Amino acid sequence: VVTKRELQRLKPELERILGSGNVLWDEKKLKEYSRDMADFRGDPVAVVRPGSTEELSRLVRLANRERIPIVPWGAGSSLTGAAISHAGVVVEMSRFDRIIEVDTVNWFVHVQAGVILDRLNRELEKSGFFFPPDPASSFICTVGGVLSEGAGGLRCVRYGTVKDWVLALKVVLPNGDVAIFGEPLPKNRAGYDLVHLFVGSEGTLGIIVEAWLKIQPIPYRRITRMMTHFHSWKPAVQAITRLRSERVQAALLEFMDGNTVKAVNRDFGTSFPVHPATLLIDLEEELVQKSLAIIRSCGAAEVVVAKNEEEAEAMYQARAWSYIAVRSEATGSRAEDVCVPITKLADYLTFVEKVSKRRRLKIVVHGHAGDGNVHPLILFDKNDRESVKRADAAFEDICEYAIRVGGTITGEHGIGSQKVRLLRKQLIAHGGAQPLKIMKAIKRMLDKRGIMNPGKYVEAA
Ligand SMILES: Cc1cc2nc3c(=O)[nH]c(=O)nc-3n(C[C@H](O)[C@H](O)[C@H](O)COP(=O)(O)OP(=O)(O)OC[C@H]3O[C@@H](n4cnc5c(N)ncnc54)[C@H](O)[C@@H]3O)c2cc1C
Numbered sequence: 001v002v003t004k005r006e007l008q009r010l011k012p013e014l015e016r017i018l019g020s021g022n023v024l025w026d027e028k029k030l031k032e033y034s035r036d037m038a039d040f041r042g043d044p045v046a047v048v049r050p051g052s053t054e055e056l057s058r059l060v061r062l063a064n065r066e067r068i069p070i071v072p073w074g075a076g077s078s079l080t081g082a083a084i085s086h087a088g089v090v091v092e093m094s095r096f097d098r099i100i101e102v103d104t105v106n107w108f109v110h111v112q113a114g115v116i117l118d119r120l121n122r123e124l125e126k127s128g129f130f131f132p133p134d135p136a137s138s139f140i141c142t143v144g145g146v147l148s149e150g151a152g153g154l155r156c157v158r159y160g161t162v163k164d165w166v167l168a169l170k171v172v173l174p175n176g177d178v179a180i181f182g183e184p185l186p187k188n189r190a191g192y193d194l195v196h197l198f199v200g201s202e203g204t205l206g207i208i209v210e211a212w213l214k215i216q217p218i219p220y221r222r223i224t225r226m227m228t229h230f231h232s233w234k235p236a237v238q239a240i241t242r243l244r245s246e247r248v249q250a251a252l253l254e255f256m257d258g259n260t261v262k263a264v265n266r267d268f269g270t271s272f273p274v275h276p277a278t279l280l281i282d283l284e285e286e287l288v289q290k291s292l293a294i295i296r297s298c299g300a301a302e303v304v305v306a307k308n309e310e311e312a313e314a315m316y317q318a319r320a321w322s323y324i325a326v327r328s329e330a331t332g333s334r335a336e337d338v339c340v341p342i343t344k345l346a347d348y349l350t351f352v353e354k355v356s357k358r359r360r361l362k363i364v365v366h367g368h369a370g371d372g373n374v375h376p377l378i379l380f381d382k383n384d385r386e387s388v389k390r391a392d393a394a395f396e397d398i399c400e401y402a403i404r405v406g407g408t409i410t411g412e413h414g415i416g417s418q419k420v421r422l423l424r425k426q427l428i429a430h431g432g433a434q435p436l437k438i439m440k441a442i443k444r445m446l447d448k449r450g451i452m453n454p455g456k457y458v459e460a461a
Contacts, residue, residue, distance in 0.1 A: 001087040002068045004045050010066060014048065017058045022049040022095075033073060033090045037137075038335060040081030040417065044071070044090045051095040053170070053178055053209045060207065061176030063089065063451050071453045072203040074114070074145025077137040079335050080416025082149065082202045082456065093144050096209055099123050108167055108184045109215050113144030113208045129215040132159035135412070136320040144208045150200030152412030154319065157370035158251040158282075159216070161412060163199045170210035171198060174447040184212035197442070202414050203453040205446050222285045223251055225312040228295050229275035229302040233257065233365075236277040237346045239298040240369055244342065248291050252282035253370025254319045260366040263325035264318045272318055273302055279369065280319050322366040323377065330362070332382030334395045338402040339373040339411030351401050352376045359394040361387075373411035396422070403429050417456045424461040436461060 004025070007014075014023045024030075024047040035041045050056040063070045069088030076083050096114035103109070104127050111120060117131070117138040124130050134153035135141055141151070147169070152161040159165075168182030182188065182195035198205060230236040233255075240253060256264075256278045265272055272278070283291050295303065306312035327333040340348045349365065356363040367375035376398060380391035399409040399422045409415075409422045427436045439458040450459070 002045055002066075002089070003087070006066075007045050007068070007089070010062065010068075013062060014046075014059070017055055017062065018048055018050055022051065024048070033076065033085070033092070035076070036079065036081060036083050037077045038079035038081075038333075038418075040084050042081075042084035042086045044085040045087055047073075047090045047092055049092045049095055053172065056091070056172050056207060056209060057176045057178055059091070060172050060174065060451075064175050064449055067449050067451060069451055069454050070207075072144065072148070072207045074142035074148070075116070075137075075140045077141045078145065078149055078416065079337075079413050080410075080418040082414055082416030082453070083145075084417065086455065088454075091207060093142060093207075096144070100210070102127055102129070102215070103184070104129065106184060106186075107215050108212050110184065110210065110212050111143050112210055113142060113147075115143050117141055117143065117146060124215055125218070128218050130218050131165065131213055131215055132156075133162045133165060136323065143211055143213070147199055147208055147211060148201060148203050149414045150412065152368065152371070152373065154252050154254055154316070154368065156412075157253045157368060158249060163196060165214045166195055166199055166211060167214055168212040169195055169198055169208055171206040171208050173206045174449070174452045178209075179206075182212070200414065202416065202457045204443060204457050204459065205452060207452075219251075219284075223282050224285060224288045225252070225280070225282050225306040225315055227272065227304045227315055228279045228281060228300045229273050229304075230277040230279075230299065231275065231301050233277040233349050234346060235299040236279055237349065237369070239279065239295050239300070240342065240345065242294045242298060243291060246290070246294060248283070248287050248294070250281050250283055250291075250370055252280060252316075254280040254367070255369035255374055256280070256319060256322060256366040257364060259362075259364040260322045260326055261318070263329060263364070264322060267325040267328070268318070268321060270314060270318060272315075273304065275301055280315055319366065323375070326364045326366070326377050327379075329364075330379035330381065332380045332388065332391065334378040334380075334391055335413065336376040336378065336395065336398050337373070337410045337413040338376075338398055338407055339371060340402055340405055340407035342370075342372045344405045344407065345369065345372055345374070347405070348372075348401070348407075349374070352398060355394050355397045359390045359397070361390055361394055363394070368411070371411060372407070400425075402426075406430070415457045415461075417460070420456065420460040423458070427461070
C-alpha cells in the first residue's frame, strides 16, 4: 500500500523518468482505471504511462526501492479483478504500440505489449497471415493483457489458446532488470520453459514489454459458417459429441442459449432465430455435408448457413457481443469460466440448471462449447445483499462442481482476486501440495519485495 502523500514525495523523480504528462493523479483519471469490465473495483493512487523499456525499467526499480505496489494495465477488459490496483500505481501500457516486424518466412510477429489484438490481425492480414487466438474482446484487449491472462477465444477449439502461440518474451522483472525469454524459432530446447511461466502470470511476475508470437497463413480452404438451432441444449451437446467422435474438427464451435440470442437481437437489431440452444459452427468445405447429416440426426430444429461474408461476420459478432448484451439485463453479473471435459458437458449444463433453480437466479449461458468452456453468466441485483450472496454461492457451486469432475475453475479468464480460494482448492485436489508450494516459491524468488500486482492470484491462494 502507498498513500498519495508518500507518492507526492516521489513526484519529481517519477516525472524525471516518465515526463510530467505521463504521471497522472487527478480523480477523473484515477476513476477510469479503478474498475475492470466485470466491475471489480479498486482505488489506485496514480496512473503512469511509460513510453519505453528503459523508462519502465527505471520506474520499476524505483517502485522496488520504495516498495510501491504496481499493477500493469492493458485495456482493463479482464473479468476477475486481475488488473485492479488497491492503493498502488497503475502502469498503463498503451504507449507500447509498435508492431516491430512481421516475418513471413519464419512465421512470427515481433510486437510491443500495448498493441490491440484486432489491430495486430489487420496488419497481419495485409501479408495473408493471422494470429489465431481471438478473445471476444479482441477489439480492445492488448497483446500484454492476453499473454498475461493466457487468454482463449472463439477459434481456440481449432488453434489452441494464446499459450500455444508464444515463442519469446521481453520482460521487465520486479527488480527493474530486463530479460528476454525464448527465441523466435520453431524449435528450441535450451533450458527451462520460462516463456510459459510468464504466460498466464497475471502481472505478478513482471511486465511484458515485447513478444514474438507465432503467426499462421490465412487458410486457403473455404470455411462455411452456420448457426444450428435446437429445441434444448441436450441434442446440441449430443451433436458436439458426435461431431468429435466422428473426427470432425470444427474451426469454431460456440454455444448460445435462447436468452443470449434474444439479448443480442434486442441490442444489435439483428433477427437471429431464437431457440433454446444454438451452435455457431465453422467447417472446412469438405466436412460440411457429413457434419450437417450428424447435426440433423441429432434433432436440429433449424440450420442457417451463412450465404456470404457479411452474414458470416454478423453471426460471429452475435456470439462475440453476447456477454455485453446479456449483462445489461441485470444490475450485477458474475461470468463463470469453468472448463470441463467435453464428455461432462451435458452433466455440467444440467448442474447449472439446478443451481439456477436452487439459488433462484437467472443464469444465461453462452461460450466455447467445443472446448467444454461454456460461460454461465449469473445475473443478480447488486443493490440487494441477499441476491449478491446467492450469486456468490451459485458461482462457487459451479466452480466446486468443475473441480469435482476433473475440470478447471478457469479455462481462460484467470484467477485475479475473484477465485483465489478456489485456485488453492483445485490445485490441491488435482495435484497435491507441491504445485502451489512451488508457485508461491517462484513468486517470492522473482518478486522479493512483493510489489508486482500484490495480494492476488498465487500469492493470495
Ligand atoms: C466482452 C468481453 C469478451 C471477452 N471474451 C474473452 C474471451 O473470449 N476469451 C478470453 O480469454 N477472455 C475474454 N475476455 C476477458 C479479457 O478480455 C481477457 O482476459 C484479456 O486477455 C484481457 O486483456 P487486457 O489487455 O484488457 O488486459 P487487462 O485486463 O488490462 O489485464 C489483465 C491482466 O494482465 C496484466 N497485464 C496487462 N498487461 C500486461 C503486461 N504488459 N505485462 C504483464 N502483465 C500485464 C494485468 O495486470 C492483469 O493482471 C472478455 C472480456 C470482455 C469484456
